[in-house]
Amino acid sequence: MKAPRFSRKTLCIPYAVFLLFFVIAPMLVILVYAFTDRNMHFSFGNFIDFFSDPSKLSTIAYSVVIALITTVACLVIAFPVAYILARSKMKKKFVIVLLFVLPMWINFVLRINAIRELFNWIGLLGQANYFNTVFGMVYDFLPFMILPLYTTMLKIDDSLYEACSDLGGSWFTSFTRITLPLSKPGLLSGVTMVFLPSMTNYVVSDMLGNSKVTIIGKFIYEYFESDWHMGSMVALILLIVVFVSTLLSGGLKSEENVRGANL
Amino acid sequence: MKKRSCILLAALFLLPSLLPILSGCADDTVELRVYSWEEYIDEGGEGALIYDELHLTDEETGEAVSSDLIGDDYKAWYEDATGTPLSEEGPAILEDFELWYAKTYPDRPRVKVKYSTFGTNEDMYNKIMLGKEYDLLCPSDYMIMKLAAEGRLTPYDEDFFLTEGEGSEYNYYAKNVSPYIDGVFESGKVTISDKDESSEHSWREYAAGYMWGTTGFVYNPVYVDRAELEELGWNAFTHKDYRNKITAKDNVRDTYFAALGVTYQEELKAIEGDNAKLTEIFNRTEEKYIPDVRAKLLEMKGNIYGFETDTGKTDLASGKIWLNYAWSGDAVYVMSLAEEENNAELDYYVPEAGSNLWFDGWVMTKSVEKRNTKHAAQAFVNFLSMPENAMRNSYYIGYTSAIGGEKMFDYASYLYADDEAEDPVEYDLKYFFGEDLDAVLTADRADTLHGQLFAQYPSLSTIDRCAVMNYFDAETSKRINELWAQVKAEKLDAWAITVLAVAAAVIVLGAVFAKFGHKIDFFRRKPKKGYTLVDQKDPIRL
Numbered sequence: 001m002k003a004p005r006f007s008r009k010t011l012c013i014p015y016a017v018f019l020l021f022f023v024i025a026p027m028l029v030i031l032v033y034a035f036t037d038r039n040m041h042f043s044f045g046n047f048i049d050f051f052s053d054p055s056k057l058s059t060i061a062y063s064v065v066i067a068l069i070t071t072v073a074c075l076v077i078a079f080p081v082a083y084i085l086a087r088s089k090m091k092k093k094f095v096i097v098l099l100f101v102l103p104m105w106i107n108f109v110l111r112i113n114a115i116r117e118l119f120n121w122i123g124l125l126g127q128a129n130y131f132n133t134v135f136g137m138v139y140d141f142l143p144f145m146i147l148p149l150y151t152t153m154l155k156i157d158d159s160l161y162e163a164c165s166d167l168g169g170s171w172f173t174s175f176t177r178i179t180l181p182l183s184k185p186g187l188l189s190g191v192t193m194v195f196l197p198s199m200t201n202y203v204v205s206d207m208l209g210n211s212k213v214t215i216i217g218k219f220i221y222e223y224f225e226s227d228w229h230m231g232s233m234v235a236l237i238l239l240i241v242v243f244v245s246t247l248l249s250g251g252l253k254s255e256e257n258v259r260g261a262n263l
Numbered sequence: 264m265k266k267r268s269c270i271l272l273a274a275l276f277l278l279p280s281l282l283p284i285l286s287g288c289a290d291d292t293v294e295l296r297v298y299s300w301e302e303y304i305d306e307g308g309e310g311a312l313i314y315d316e317l318h319l320t321d322e323e324t325g326e327a328v329s330s331d332l333i334g335d336d337y338k339a340w341y342e343d344a345t346g347t348p349l350s351e352e353g354p355a356i357l358e359d360f361e362l363w364y365a366k367t368y369p370d371r372p373r374v375k376v377k378y379s380t381f382g383t384n385e386d387m388y389n390k391i392m393l394g395k396e397y398d399l400l401c402p403s404d405y406m407i408m409k410l411a412a413e414g415r416l417t418p419y420d421e422d423f424f425l426t427e428g429e430g431s432e433y434n435y436y437a438k439n440v441s442p443y444i445d446g447v448f449e450s451g452k453v454t455i456s457d458k459d460e461s462s463e464h465s466w467r468e469y470a471a472g473y474m475w476g477t478t479g480f481v482y483n484p485v486y487v488d489r490a491e492l493e494e495l496g497w498n499a500f501t502h503k504d505y506r507n508k509i510t511a512k513d514n515v516r517d518t519y520f521a522a523l524g525v526t527y528q529e530e531l532k533a534i535e536g537d538n539a540k541l542t543e544i545f546n547r548t549e550e551k552y553i554p555d556v557r558a559k560l561l562e563m564k565g566n567i568y569g570f571e572t573d574t575g576k577t578d579l580a581s582g583k584i585w586l587n588y589a590w591s592g593d594a595v596y597v598m599s600l601a602e603e604e605n606n607a608e609l610d611y612y613v614p615e616a617g618s619n620l621w622f623d624g625w626v627m628t629k630s631v632e633k634r635n636t637k638h639a640a641q642a643f644v645n646f647l648s649m650p651e652n653a654m655r656n657s658y659y660i661g662y663t664s665a666i667g668g669e670k671m672f673d674y675a676s677y678l679y680a681d682d683e684a685e686d687p688v689e690y691d692l693k694y695f696f697g698e699d700l701d702a703v704l705t706a707d708r709a710d711t712l713h714g715q716l717f718a719q720y721p722s723l724s725t726i727d728r729c730a731v732m733n734y735f736d737a738e739t740s741k742r743i744n745e746l747w748a749q750v751k752a753e754k755l756d757a758w759a760i761t762v763l764a765v766a767a768a769v770i771v772l773g774a775v776f777a778k779f780g781h782k783i784d785f786f787r788r789k790p791k792k793g794y795t796l797v798d799q800k801d802p803i804r805l
Contacts, residue, residue: 038737053745053748053749054757054760055748055749055752055754056748056752057760058752058753058754058759058760059748059752059753061759061760061763061764062752062753064763064767065763120583125583126507126568126569126583127507129569206513207574209569210510210568210569210570210571211513211569211570211571212564212567212569212570213753214751214752214753218751219748219751219752222744222747222748222751223744223748224389225383225385225514226385226515226740226744227740227741227744228389244771248770248771248774
């Protein structure tokens with residue numbers, strides 16, 4: 001008797017079912033709610049409302065700005081760290097990498113609460129809501145920037161640097177010609193992993209900004225308390241923003257996919 | 264031997280999972296589905312009235328002391344009601360109800376309570392809209408009105424309200440509910456439109472009171488001068504002295520109510536004894552009022568420490584803030600917490616201009632008739648309304664029960680009466696416990712003015728100036744939510760949005776160009792003279 005053979009197609013079924021029920025179906029539900037009114041009749045009302053209300057447009061613009069600042073701050077901190085760690089000859093550097101990753105193993109709400117107490121102790125809480133929010137985001141998302149950068153930089157062949165200096169290239173040349181272009185995939189995935197969640201992570205803005213800083217994630221949450229249709233519309237628009245920015249950063253290119261594999 | 268014990272163990276583990284199936288099959292059990300707030304019923308054990316009272320110790324000697332409240336009388340009552348002796352570990356009220364029901368109505372099928380909880384009224388409403396079926400709900404005032412107006416509720420039987428005569432034997436709610444609460448429920452009206460005709464009904468037909476209270480400020484008297492606060496009233500939200508030291512609620516209804524107080528304080532103060540007029544002002548949601556209220560809300564947002572849902576209590580206790588706009592039940596909780604843990608005093612203040620009267624009540628959905636659980640649902644409400652149980656719930660939750668009467672007054676006296684107070688006053692609570700009772704407490708003056716007693720049972724003069732906020736219909740809800748979004752949103756000027764939009768467009772176009780630009784001949788670099796362009800992807804063809 002022949003053993004039953006599983007073709008790739010049959011092995012795909014569980015994933016297909018999962019995708020259907022937990023990804024595609026919910027998105028369709030959001031789509032339906034976004035383009036219907038209270039009586040479930042088709043309507044563009046929510047769409048028009050969204051783009052004619054300055055408060056919604058400013059909130060989404062603000063979220064983008066906060067996410068941008070967070071991303072840049074993460075990049076400024078993470079790039080040198082990743083570079084130094086990847087290029088240095090020191091032993092046991094995994095310990096340092098571990099130290100950067102370690103906070104991720106502790107419950108996120110707990111960490112944000114701890115920062116809240118810390119800020120209160122310094123006297124910043126309630127005084128500088130925007131700074132606190134961005135600080136919290138950077139603190140929370142930093143590992144997501146460091147890890148992909150570090151892993152791509154680690155893969156850069158040393159001989160490239162040797163060749164560069166043999167041919168008289170300065171440190172600057174080797175950085176711009178070797179490090180930067182070759183770490184681009186890590187850079188892109190790091191940026192994607194920081195930029196996108198920091199537009200919606202309203203736990204940070206609520207806790208550290210005393211709910212006075214409103215980002216788009218909180219907006220969606222509040223709409224879902226009273227009006228699912230408008231909430232779905234905001235969620236849909238956010239989805240489009242996210243999709244476009246992922247497309248732009250090349251996050252959909254399969255060959256360059258190096259998302260922090262050793263998280 | 265080993266094998267056998269393994270099987271035994273397995274059977275033991277399996278047993279609980281089989282039980283529901285078994286009992287589900289039996290005809291003589293009905294399931295009562297109750298949907299209520301989190302931590303809103305006595306769950307027994309430590310922290311519950313019975314456990315705490317039975318484990319009292321003398322502060323000095325550390326020896327066990329017998330309780331006045333849960334004495335032999337109570338134990339006898341409990342054993343009589345449930346058919347089981349009172350456990351020292353403190354029973355949970357849901358199990359007590361099941362026992363009591365089986366004993367009281369031996370001819371009826373047994374009741375099994377399936378108790379689930381929600382976090383906000385809106386969560387509950389959404390759950391129901393998604394088709395979840397519950398028999399008994401415990402929403403707040405405005406949600407009761409909304410559910411009733413939408414025709415989702417079943418009225419209580421007329422027999423439920425009988426206080427004497429045949430069939431009134433177990434009507435504990437009708438017999439014990441505070442006359443004040445009953446009056447509020449009777450005068451509150453809701454219009455129910457049913458297809459072609461609409462009729463007016465009182466809340467009393469659909470709802471039985473459970474917990475109630477006011478809203479006000481819990482404040483730290485070390486930093487806040489009472490006289491100044493009284494002078495300011497609602498304006499505390501916008502006053503510079505309390506800049507960054509006061510919090511508002513992070514939900515639209517409570518903060519909108521407060522903003523109405525701030526906006527119309529002078530008008531409110533001018534009213535004398537006309538509750539209908541106060542109620543009108545606290546329900547101003549029409550378009551014409553929005554600009555004024557919006558301006559005040561923005562002013563409040565600029566002055567307050569933040570919007571909070573839960574952090575206010577701890578922030579007040581730890582001294583981060585001085586004033587916390589709160590529900591009276593939460594006020595009592597944080598005041599007793601401060602007293603017990605830090606030995607610090609916190610006070611409660613209700614603006615003289617008027618404030619919010621809120622309540623949570625039990626309502627039955629349409630499914631009680633379909634599932635034949637109406638009798639059990641009404642019995643459940645009656646059971647919770649027995650004073651012996653009302654005090655247990657009130658103690659566990661920390662909120663004020665809607666149940667009045669002599670035994671509840673004794674319980675209030677037990678908690679708050681103080682004959683040896685430095686400055687004793689007579690605190691008249693007849694309005695709540697009943698005019699025919701001698702419901703006058705002798706308590707410390709401070710406690711009756713701004714202490715836990717006042718937060719738990721406000722004075723008649725305070726409560727006369729409190730108004731219920733109606734539910735928002737679909738149109739109003741949209742208007743108020745838009746306002747709330749505008750207040751919460753970040754204000755960006757038109758030019759800032761334009762700049763950001765242009766920047767985004769440039770980035771998008773730039774990226775598209777970088778990706779596809781080389782495919783368009785026009786943008787291709789022209790080869791030098793004498794050279795031909797080579798397709799790099801296919802160099803071999805050369």
